[in-house]
Structure formats: C-alpha cells, structure tokens
Amino acid sequence: MILLAARNLTRHPLRNLLAVLGIAVAAALLLDMVMLAGGMERSFQRMLLSRGYQIRIAPKGTLPFDTEATLAGAASLSARLRADPRISAAGAVLGGALFAPAGDSLLPLAGLGVEPEGQGLYELDSGTDLGPGDTTGIVIGVSVAQVTGWRTGDTVRIIVGTDPQMARASSERRLVVRGVVHWLYAARGQRTVGIALPLMRALTRAAGDRASMIMVKVVRDEEVEAVASDIRSMAPGVEVNSVSTLVARFRTRLTYFRQLSLILGTISLFVGILLVTTLLTITVSERLGEIATLRAIGVSRSGIVRRVLAEGALLTLAGNAIGLLLGLVTARYLDGILTSFPGLPAAISFFVPEPAAVARAAAALLVAGGIAGAWPAWRAARAPIAATLREEAT
Amino acid sequence: MVSLLCLLAIQESPAAPVAIEQRLARELQLRIGDTVRVRAEPGSPGLLMVVGAIYEPRSDPATVLRNEFHARFHLPDLADLLGAPDRIDRAGVSLRIGIDPDSAARRLDRLAVGFRVRPSAEIATESSRTFLVVSRFHRAIGVISIVASAIFLLCIMLLKVEERRLDAAVMRMIGIRRRTVFSALLLEACLVALIGAALGIGLASASTAVINAYYGHRFETDLRFSLLTPGIILFGAGLSLLLGVLAGGLAAARLVRTRPLVLWRRA
Numbered sequence: 001m002i003l004l005a006a007r008n009l010t011r012h013p014l015r016n017l018l019a020v021l022g023i024a025v026a027a028a029l030l031l032d033m034v035m036l037a038g039g040m041e042r043s044f045q046r047m048l049l050s051r052g053y054q055i056r057i058a059p060k061g062t063l064p065f066d067t068e069a070t071l072a073g074a075a076s077l078s079a080r081l082r083a084d085p086r087i088s089a090a091g092a093v094l095g096g097a098l099f100a101p102a103g104d105s106l107l108p109l110a111g112l113g114v115e116p117e118g119q120g121l122y123e124l125d126s127g128t129d130l131g132p133g134d135t136t137g138i139v140i141g142v143s144v145a146q147v148t149g150w151r152t153g154d155t156v157r158i159i160v161g162t163d164p165q166m167a168r169a170s171s172e173r174r175l176v177v178r179g180v181v182h183w184l185y186a187a188r189g190q191r192t193v194g195i196a197l198p199l200m201r202a203l204t205r206a207a208g209d210r211a212s213m214i215m216v217k218v219v220r221d222e223e224v225e226a227v228a229s230d231i232r233s234m235a236p237g238v239e240v241n242s243v244s245t246l247v248a249r250f251r252t253r254l255t256y257f258r259q260l261s262l263i264l265g266t267i268s269l270f271v272g273i274l275l276v277t278t279l280l281t282i283t284v285s286e287r288l289g290e291i292a293t294l295r296a297i298g299v300s301r302s303g304i305v306r307r308v309l310a311e312g313a314l315l316t317l318a319g320n321a322i323g324l325l326l327g328l329v330t331a332r333y334l335d336g337i338l339t340s341f342p343g344l345p346a347a348i349s350f351f352v353p354e355p356a357a358v359a360r361a362a363a364a365l366l367v368a369g370g371i372a373g374a375w376p377a378w379r380a381a382r383a384p385i386a387a388t389l390r391e392e393a394t
Numbered sequence: 395m396v397s398l399l400c401l402l403a404i405q406e407s408p409a410a411p412v413a414i415e416q417r418l419a420r421e422l423q424l425r426i427g428d429t430v431r432v433r434a435e436p437g438s439p440g441l442l443m444v445v446g447a448i449y450e451p452r453s454d455p456a457t458v459l460r461n462e463f464h465a466r467f468h469l470p471d472l473a474d475l476l477g478a479p480d481r482i483d484r485a486g487v488s489l490r491i492g493i494d495p496d497s498a499a500r501r502l503d504r505l506a507v508g509f510r511v512r513p514s515a516e517i518a519t520e521s522s523r524t525f526l527v528v529s530r531f532h533r534a535i536g537v538i539s540i541v542a543s544a545i546f547l548l549c550i551m552l553l554k555v556e557e558r559r560l561d562a563a564v565m566r567m568i569g570i571r572r573r574t575v576f577s578a579l580l581l582e583a584c585l586v587a588l589i590g591a592a593l594g595i596g597l598a599s600a601s602t603a604v605i606n607a608y609y610g611h612r613f614e615t616d617l618r619f620s621l622l623t624p625g626i627i628l629f630g631a632g633l634s635l636l637l638g639v640l641a642g643g644l645a646a647a648r649l650v651r652t653r654p655l656v657l658w659r660r661a
Contacts, residue, residue: 015549015556018548019549069435279549342524
C-alpha cells in the first residue's frame with residue numbers, strides 16, 4: 001500500500017516536491033508556534049525555580065523588582081519565616097544603584113543586598129560566597145568582571161550615591177571581591193554586583209528594615225500554596241507571589257505572543273490541509289479512469305480510500321520530517337530576535353524545543369494530513385464505475 | 395516612581411488635589427470633589443487628598459499590557475507621601491529655539507555628577523527598542539509566510555496550468571503559436587493572482603477590524619493593534635501578483651516546451 005502510494009507520488013515529481021516543501025514550511029511555522037505558545041511559560045517557571053525558591057514576597061500591589069517600592073520590616077519577616085519548620089530558607093533582597101570608578105567617570109552597577117544564608121539570586125562560579133553580615137565583601141557578575149577587569153581577591157572601590165551640588169560621590173567604600181557569580185535573573189550584559197544586606201542598607205542609607213523582595217524556599221512543593229496563604233494572613237501588607245501566581249501574571253503580560261502563536265499555528269495547519277487537499281483532489285481527478293478500472297476488477301471502496309489516504313499521509317510525513325528540522329532552525333533564529341528584548345532575563349527563552357512540543361506539532365500535522373485526504377478519498381471511492389470508464393474510453 | 399497607591403474613599407476634610415485616570419475613577423466610583431486617603435504602602439497613615447481632576451490618559455503601547463491605574467500629584471505632595479523630599483526621578487528641560495539638544499545635553503552632563511542628561515531623541519530611541527524587537531520578529535514571521543505562500547502559489551499554478559494540458563495540446567495542434575499559448579496561460583495566472591490578492595485584501599481588512607475591536611475592548615484603549623495601510627495593501631497585492639505571474643509563467647513555459655502529442659497523451 002505504502003509502496004504503491006509512493007510510486008503514484010513519483011509520477012509527478014515536481015508538483016509533489018513543491019507540495020512537500022509547502023507542507024514543510026507550514027510544519028516549521030506550526031512547530032515554532034507550538035514552541036512559542038508554551039515555551040515562554042515553561043522557561044519562566046524553570047528560571048524562577050532554578051534555586052528552588054517557590055515564593056517571592058514583594059511590596060503590596062507590585063511584582064518583585066517591578067518598581068522601586070520597598071517593603072518594611074523585611075529582615076524581621078524573613079527571620080520569622082525561617083523559624084517556620086515548613087520553610088527551609090528565606091532571604092531578603094534590597095536593590096540599589098552603585099557605581100564603580102572608570103577613569104574620570106562612573107560605571108553604573110545594579111547592586112543587590114542579599115542575606116547569603118537565604119539567597120536565591122545567584123550561583124557561585126568561582127571564589128567564595130559572601131558570609132552572613134559580611135561588611136567588606138562583594139560578589140560580581142561575569143559582565144562586571146569583563147568590563148572592570150576585577151578578579152577574586154581584588155580590593156575595589158564602590159561609590160554609592162552622588163551629590164550633584166558638590167559634584168562628587170556622596171560615599172565610597174573599599175570592598176574585597178569574594179567571588180564571581182552567575183546571576184540567575186539578570187538581563188544579558190547587565191552589570192550586577194552583590195553585597196550583604198546590612199552593608200547595602202548602610203551604603204544606600206535606606207531607612208529602617210526595608211527590602212525590595214523576600215525569597216522563600218518551602219521544604220515540600222505540595223505545601224507551597226498553604227505556606228503562601230499563611231504568609232498572606234501573617235503579613236497582609238505584602239504581596240505574596242508563588243511561582244504559579246507569577247507565571248499567571250507573566251502569562252497575562254505575554255498574551256500577545258500566545259494569541260499570535262495560536263493564530264499563526266492555525267493558519268499554517270489550514271495551509272497544510274489546503275495544499276494536500278488541492279493536490280490530492282487534482283491527482284484523483286486525473287486518475288479517475290484508473291480508479292474506476294481498479295473498482296471494476298474488484299478493488300473495494302475502502303481499498304481505494306486507503307490508497308488515497310496513504311498518499312496524503314506520505315506527503316504529510318515527508319513534509320513533516322523536513323518541516324520539523326526547518327522549524328528547529330527557524331525557532332533558534334526567532335528566539336535570537338525575541339530574547340534581545342531590553343531588560344529580559346538572559347535565562348528566558350521564547351522557543352523551547354521540547355519533545356512534547358515536537359510530538360504535538362507532528363501529531364497535529366498528521367491529523368491534518370488525514371483530514372486533508374478525506375475529501376479526495378471519498379470522491380475517489382464514490383466515482384461511478386461504468387460512467388467513468390465510458391467517459392475515459394471516449 | 396510608585397506604581398500603586400492605595401486610594402480609599404472617605405468623608406473627611408478636603409486636602410491637596412489629585413488627578414486620577416478615568417478607568418480608576420470608574421473602578422472606585424470616584425467623582426470630582428471626593429476626598430480620598432492616599433497611601434504609599436498599606437498601614438501607613440498616608441495623605442488626605444481631593445479628586446481635583448479625572449483625565450483620560452494618552453494610550454501608551456508600552457504600558458497597555460500592564461493594566462495599571464495611574465494618578466497624578468503635585469510634586470511636593472508626592473514627595474511628602476513617599477517621605478522623599480526634594481527628590482525626583484527625572485526632569486525635562488525645554489531649550490530655546492536654535493539650540494542643539496545634543497550639545498546642550500553634553501554641556502549639562504558635564505556640570506555635575508549624580509545625573510545623566512540625555513536628548514529626548516536618544517530616550518525615544520532607547521524606549522522604542524522593545525517595539526523594534528517586535529517589529530523584527532514580525533518581519534521574520536512575514537518572510538516565513540511569504541516563502542510558504544510562494545511555494546503554495548507555485549504548486550497551485552503548476553496544477554492549474556497542468557490541468558490545461560489538453561487545451562494546450564489542441565491549440566498547438568491546430569497551429570496556434572507557442573507564444574500565444576504561453577500568453578493565454580500567463581494571462582490566466584495573472585487573473586487568478588489578482589482575484590486571490592483581492593480576496594486576501596478583503597480578508598486582511600476584516601481580520602484587522604476584528605483584531606482592533608477585540609484588543610481595544612480587552613485593554614480599554616483606542617490603540618490600534620493591527621494597521622492595514624495603503625503601502626501594505628500595495629506590497630501584498632504587488633507581491634502576490636508577482637509571485638502568481640512568476641509561478642504561472644514557469645508552469646506555462648514548462649507546458650509549452652512539451653511536444654503537443656506528449657501533452658495529448660498525458661491529458
């Protein structure tokens with residue numbers, strides 16, 4: 001059956017080659033859209049859970065680091081959270097602008113004050129980590145090391161705040177580079193440094209026990225929502241975001257891409273169906289005489305249907321195979337474009353090539369191929385034998 | 395800058411004015427003259443303010459998806475509320491006519507440390523980077539769609555012209571020149587491409603209207619999410635005509651090169 005279908009397809013190599021190419025491009029676009037639809041969320045979720053922290057506490061009404069707002073009583077809240085046996089780690093983070101001297105100007109740095117005993121923002125690449133309450137140490141990102149040339153063990157000058165009236169730095173501190181770290185949520189090329197939270201508060205003269213965010217790691221994943229709910233009751237003045245809440249908020253902001261992927265995915269499926277249907281309909285029309293002869297010598301209607309469907313399936317399979325490879329290449333290219341969004345964390349991808357996504361796209365196309373072959377197959381099976389043969393003879 | 399402020403409608407003595415956007419007024423059922431307590435964070439005493447104006451903010455594509463409420467204050471009132479007197483995020487400078495913004499920005503930048511002076515054009519370029527990325531993405535998707543349509547069109551034209559094998563064979567046998575047969579087939583391809591382009595423009599107009607109506611309603615904005623400009627129509631129609639003629643021409647050339655008897659047999 002398959003061999004016969006393949007032989008029939010080779011009768012018109014050019015048109016079938018074009019059809020396979022058309023299906024391949026449609027399949028590539030479909031795969032890309034399937035990857036785009038789910039990839040962003042999965043990638044975002046993976047990034048949020050990269051250090052196992054499932055809850056982020058931010059100032060009321062905000063998302064973590066979405067505004068410059070800070071929450072009060074942060075260190076005491078994180079200490080209370082650490083006392084909860086269901087919580088394995090909790091740490092407050094305070095963001096602030098720091099500067100490094102660069103010739104006669106200043107290099108702006110994104111500064112993060114962390115509690116090293118409960119931080120989920122970075123992973124150590126080399127050197128040592130900050131100690132709790134470390135007042136002389138700093139950890140730097142790779143991009144900072146590249147721009148400044150700082151290495152582990154170097155003593156560096158950090159400027160905090162500038163006084164426009166006096167045209168000079170308002171305060172300055174010499175710190176020792178403890179290590180080079182990989183910032184999990186930083187944008188590409190973002191120059192981020194980390195110091196201990198008390199030092200950050202002292203340097204930025206942040207009033208009181210304030211922080212931009214608290215990260216919480218719950219021992220058992222199934223208790224995350226219960227812990228989040230308890231924190232909401234304990235501290236009603238803060239915004240408690242579990243990973244699922246954040247993913248839902250992220251999903252709302254990226255509605256456009258999800259809907260675009262749905263529309264373009266549907267169009268590519270439709271184009272694939274249209275192409276296969278048109279081709280098979282014309283092929284069946286051309287071979288009506290041959291089909292009538294087969295029916296006359298005893299081939300059943302279902303046999304004819306199977307042959308036409310097999311041709312459709314072969315075309316779709318061939319297109320699929322090329323299309324899926326093409327889709328992976330174009331996804332890489334399109335991902336390169338979208339991940340250049342300013343400020344987007346480097347760990348986020350829009351097109352995540354996962355076996356499930358590839359399987360879904362391939363299955364959708366195979367079903368589409370079956371649907372596309374249905375009408376021509378029905379037409380072939382219903383062709384009147386005598387009338388068709390008479391018409392062919394004249 | 396504070397992204398969210400707590401506004402609670404109360405009946406106390408009037409105070410400093412605040413302007414709130416229409417959507418927020420609708421949400422909290424506030425009217426001009428109402429007194430509200432505005433807090434920078436829950437639990438803080440905040441300030442009593444009176445709704446002095448309700449305004450319709452200019453639609454901004456950069457913030458439409460954030461779905462945030464906005465309120466405007468006199469600078470000292472906001473500074474009081476935030477407990478950050480004499481501090482600002484940014485300041486605008488209007489230059490006299492004839493002054494070059496770039497050189498003025500460079501001069502101001504050298505005056506003191508602690509702030510950065512940038513010409514508005516540079517800020518506009520910087521803040522439109524997001525849209526440039528989206529635009530590049532759309533172009534890339536457009537190119538893929540064009541490749542798919544070109545192959546589809548070529549395939550359809552090939553089938554369409556091949557359907558005319560018998561006609562072409564007869565025409566050639568009764569002495570009609572190859573060129574005439576080719577022209578007839580090409581003309582037919584042009585006609586098909588033109589009808590297809592017209593249908594495509596109709597479909598695009600309808601989908602543009604649906605997209606704008608849907609998103610406009612969803613985000614309560616008058617922003618237009620899909621634009622069908624005369625330039626785009628011309629480009630689309632021109633491209634489909636070009637592809638149609640090219641595909642039809644290739645298929646027709648292939649057909650007229652084949653000997654009439656072979657065509658007859660195949661038909």
